Every structure is written in structure tokens, then in C-alpha cells.
Amino acid sequence: MTAAQSSGGSTVRLMVLGRRLRDLRVAAGKSFEDAAVVLDVAPLTIRRMELAKGKWKLPYVKTLLEEYGVPGDEARTFLALVREANQPGWWHRYRDALPAWFSGYVSLEEEASLIRAYEPHYIPGLLQTEEYALTVLRAGVHDAEEKVDQEVERRVAVRRQRQHLLTSANPPELWVVMDETVFRRPMVPAEIMRAQIDRLIEAAEQPNIKLQVMPFGICAHEGMYGSFHIFRFPHEEISDIVYVENLVGAVYLDEYDDVTTFQEALDRMCAHALPVQRTGEFLGAIRKEL
Secondary structure, X not given: OOOOOOXXXXXXXXXXXXXXXXXXXXXXXXXXXXXXXXXOOOHHHHHHHHOOOOOOOHHHHHHHHHHOOOOXXXXXXXXXXXXXXXXXXXXXXXXXXXXXXHHHHHHHHHHOOEEEEEEOOOOOHHHOOHHHHHHHHHHOOOOOHHHHHHHHHHHHHHHHXXXXXXXXXXXXXXXXXXXXHHHHOOOOOHHHHHHHHHHHHHHOOOOOEEEEXXXXXXXXXXXXXXXXXEEEOOOOOOOOEEEEEOOOOEEEEOOHHHHHHHHHHHHHHHHHOOOHHHHHHHHHHHHHHO
């Protein structure tokens, strides 16, 4: 299990640098204990750095690079990358509206080249209209009305910002399977759902977006355990990461066997869901019923 918890900077970039720092330590023939002695810290601190847990201290990194015998130019480049990775992401200014465990998700989303997901209850956040987001988010906040309005608006602002990712210069590929329940359960007024379906039909025309629907006719399938997301990155040092959310937090998985289990389950779900080519037709039919 990985600790993909963002400290404000780029989780993925720090993970890449952590793997490189580990490789430099091993190449230098140093153990965790050897590196810890140089910094006068516990070996656990070195482990945490290599696993990208928390923000890196530049003096620590500089000292380790010297201990590992890294040449000056290479060390300066490495330190520059650490400074860049430590810089707060855009989501840091919304930290009052984001649970700490979700900041890691946003960081992974920003760096991913492929995002696959199964959603049994909601339209994915990256594809929600503002009116849909306002309605479903309001239902999940229980507080004084004025405070609810402020908190919901902040969360919607985060979703608006996240959605720019799909139309950026180098957008990730997004492939989502949604259960038919997403469209049948009356969570939002009909006019809002119609507009939301229009948004999905439009999104499905983008070359980097694939949408599928799991129809009611498929009575039992592996996605019935709940929603999950799988991230793939354009870095050979980083394995795929699975994100599973619950009521009180989230779990990030990167062990090969765990990730493979989710990937194979989603592959089978894609095979049973309506083909991508039929998504627009299916959504259009539902829209007419509303």
C-alpha cells in the first residue's frame, strides 16, 4: 500500500525522485542505517524520503547526494527537481475544502497519463456540470446553511479547476464505466440530469475520453463492491496506483497483486458493459425518458 498523501507538492514527482534517491543509495553501497547516520536521523526518515512521504528538506537531500558521490552537475539538477516538486500545487489553496486524504488523489490525477474508473453512484467529478455538482455535494454536507453554502462552493470550485485537465495541451486518457443506477436514481432534478447527460454525450466525442454504461441486465459483477480509480503514469519508476474511497478516508494501493486484481476486474466489466460506440445512443434514450 502506498502513502499517496500530498504535502501540497507533486506526489508523483516526489515518488519518482524517491525511487531515484533509493537507486543512488544502493549504487553507493549504503544501507538505510548508513544514510541515517550522515543526517543524524532515524533510518525510518530515509525510508520515508524514498517512499515520498511528506515534504523533502533540501539540506537533507543535498547531504545525501554528497554522501552517495553524485557529481556536482547531477546533484544540482536533482535538487532543482526537488524544489519544483515541493512547490504547492493549485489545489493547496483549497486545502480548507479538501480532506487531507483527497489532496493525494488530485496530485495523482494531475500527473496521470491514463485514468480508468468504475462509478456505481455518481457522474465522475471530472465530467460533472456545475449544477449537478452543487446538488450532490450539498446532500453530503450537514451543517448550518450559510456554512454549507460556503463549503459546497469551495468544493465545486475545486471540481471546476480539476476539469481543465481534460482540455489541457496534454490531457490524460479517461476511461470510465458507470452503472445504469447513476442515471436512474433521482438524485437531482430532471432538468439538471438532462443537462448533465448532454455534457456526457459531448465529452464522449473527445478522442481522449471513453465512456461505458453497465446496464441493469448484468445482474452481478465485480464492481458491486464499490467505486475505484486506477492511475497510470508516464514514468517507468511509478507503478499503477488504485484509489478506493470510503466514508472516512481513502486507500491507495500500488502492490502488483492488488493493482492487477482491480485491473482485471475492470477489464471484465468493460467487456460486459455496453460498447463505447453505443454510449451516446443509450444516454440519449435515457434523456428522452426524463
